[in-house]
Amino acid sequence: MYAHVDINNCYVSCERLFRPELEGRIVVVLSNNDGCVIARSNEAKAIGIKMADAEFLVRQRLKESNAVMFSSNYALYADMSARLMNNLARYTYLLMVYSIDEAFMALGNIADLDLDKHTETISTNVFDHTGLPITVGVGPTLSLAKLANKSAKKKGRKFLVLDTAEKISETVKDFPIEDVWGVGMAYYSKLQENNIVTAHDFRELKADFVRKQMTVQGWRLHQELWGIPCNEIKDVAERSKGIESSQSFNTYQTELEKVEEAVAMHAGTVALKLRQQKSMALQLTVYLRTNKHNVKHDQYYPSLTVKVPFAANSSHEVTRICVQALKAIWQPGYKYLKTGVRATGIIPAGEVQYNLFSNYDNTKHQDISSVLDKINDRYGRGTLKLATEGVSQTWKMKQDYLSKQYTTQWSDIIITR
Missing domain, CATH: 3.40.1170.60 (MutS, DNA mismatch repair protein, domain I)
Structure with a gap:
């Protein structure tokens, strides 16, 4: 389950x-x-x-x-998400963080467990420990667990357990096919042409027909809705295809120095994420964007992907490479609205292949990054950063209604009397 x-x-x-x-x-x-x-x-x-x-x-x-x-307030949301995931980990031997606000849990073969009571316990305890209201869906496959969650929300319930064929059939009977996990616009259009309106209608299709019309992905979904597992929970770090940090500017930017600060900040964020998941990147991409919706401005969407000489996750090395890439694609005369950094070719940090004839001092970079992380963990993100990121950062995005950093800034912690 x-x-x-x-x-x-x-x-x-x-x-x-x-x-x-x-x-x-x-x-x-x-x-x-x-x-x-x-x-x-x-x-x-x-x-x-x-x-x-x-x-x-x-x-x-x-x-x-x-x-x-x-x-x-991304700092607040990310911190609360981490607290939620840490709490959920107490109830499973395998947790897959699917996004900032959702996760899948393996419950195993628990035939002798009262699933309704166990699920209610998870919901109640997580709320007590984090203050966050959650909905829990349980099923024999990932697709049915997700469907159970959505169905519970529609019914105003905190949880729903689909542990019998009767419960599954009853739930899929009138569940809209467009709300089924994995049914995108392309699949939905095909299903509409065949008068498939509910998850029940989809289940009644022949498996061979589904595979022909919707490829192997559609076939897997079809099998999962019948309670046959075709997808499995994986470690997010194992399935990560890339790490990206990007942001629109609060106004058009025309100066290289300001955009360089933004690229350095994004490079630092990507490097931190790499270290947090104990991985390194073999490729780094830097891109620039003008405003495609403003037809009065000249448009320019450059990007450059650089192969890293040696897999890197240190803030110093990642930032150095990204700033160089920015200078290579920079063209004056354009009004830039957005920039970003993307890391690909992600590999575990323990599998890095070094060059015997290189003078690259990886240990030095790792030590510097370790000090950076420890200080920022203790005193707050951004306490210590590379000079390239700048001080004023006047280009940062508009946030006129930003709430306090209740859980990540000492000055914003709520004081009770």
């Missing part, structure tokens, strides 16, 4: 956790540069606020509704 767990209205729940007076209020969280809505409370959904609604289009309606807006 497997469990799928996710946080209800994740970003909104994280904000409300430290502002309990917002319970029952309309709350929305905005994307980078406060551009559009990316998270909504149930109250916001009730008044018709949709995902990806542009902030300027719903601003007046939110004001009239006495709504509360927040800029995305």
Whole structure:
């Protein structure tokens, strides 16, 4: 059996956790540069606020509704996510962190366990320990666990366990096919042509027909909905195809020095993520973007991928390579809106092949990065950084409604009396 767990209205729940007076209020969280809505409370959904609604289009309606807006506080959300995952790990021998707000858990062969009681315990204890409301779906396959989770939410329940053929059949009977995990727009269009409306309709198709029309991925989903496992829980580090850090500027950038600071910051973030998952990168990509929606400006979308001489995860080495790549693709005269750094060719740190004739001092770089991480872990991210990242960082994205760093900054920790 497997469990799928996710946080209800994740970003909104994280904000409300430290502002309990917002319970029952309309709350929305905005994307980078406060551009559009990316998270909504149930109250916001009730008044018709949709995902990806542009902030300027719903601003007046939110004001009239006495709504509360927040800029995305990624440091807070990431920290609360880590606390959730640490709590979930207590209830499983194998945890796959699928995204910032959801995870899959292997429950194993637990025939003698009361699954409903066990699942309720997970839900209750996680809420008690983190303050985050979660929904738990349990099933014999990953697809059914995910389906159980979505079905529980639609029914207003905290959990749903699909441990019998009867329960599975009852749940898939009227479950919309477009809400099934793995059914994208391309598959959905094909299924519509064949009058497939529910997960039950999809299950009733012949397996050979599904494989022919939807390739092996569709066939696996079909098998999983019948309770036959075709997907397995894997370590996220093992399946990582790349690590990326990017961000839009708060205004157009035309100076190399400012963009260089941004690239250095993203390079440092990518290097940190590599070290956290004990891996290294063989390739680094730097890219620039102008605003494709502004037809009045000349457009330019350069990128450059560099093969790293020796697999790297040190902030110094990754930043040096990325800044050099930026200078190679930089062209003056354009108004840049976004830049980013991507690491690919990810390998475990213990499998690095060194060159006998190289004078590259990996130990030195690792020692410097270790000191950097220890200081930032103790005193807060950004306490110590490379000079290339700059001090003022005036190019950083717009965050007019940013909440406090309640769990990652000493100055923002809540004081009780």
